[in-house]
Amino acid sequence: MIKKATEAPFMPAGDYGRSLRGMGVNLLVRSIERALPFFREVLEVEVVHADPDFAVLRHGGQEWMLHADHTYTENPLLALTGDGALRGAGIELRLYDIDPDAAAARAEAKGYHLLQPPKDKPHGLRETYLVDVDGYVWVPGQGIPDPPA
Secondary structure, three states: OOOOOOOOOOOHHHHHHHHHHOOOEEHHHEHHHHHHHHHHHHHHHHEEEOOOEEEEEOOOOOOEEEEEEEHOOOOOHHHOOOOOOOOOOOOOEEEEOOOOOHHHHHHHHHOOOEEEEEEOOOOOOEEEEEEEEOOOOEEEEEEOOOOOO
């Protein structure tokens, strides 16, 4: 593993690993620095920690991680994400309680790909499909109010 971070981590890796519970999501990205603007500026999620190797993001009490490709040099998963590979094909990463219209407008203003504009769906959510710089599809959405009785 190659590390580029020069500062001390926000907590020792072993302590962080042992603190995790339930289900976790870790996304491999080409560059943490290149990936973060989408999360900060479009989805407006909390960046708990970020350095050149690793980031922890949080929304709605849930955390997920980003690892830069260079940290996975000894991991077989990196071979599947080669240059030009479509990362995350077949998965929707859903974030609830984010205004899809506002997120879509921010994404378009920043030049991100809008896969599907905001739309009311029959399952009671208004959502949009946005593609981040690494090709992952994010679906911010929020509940549609019940129609008047």
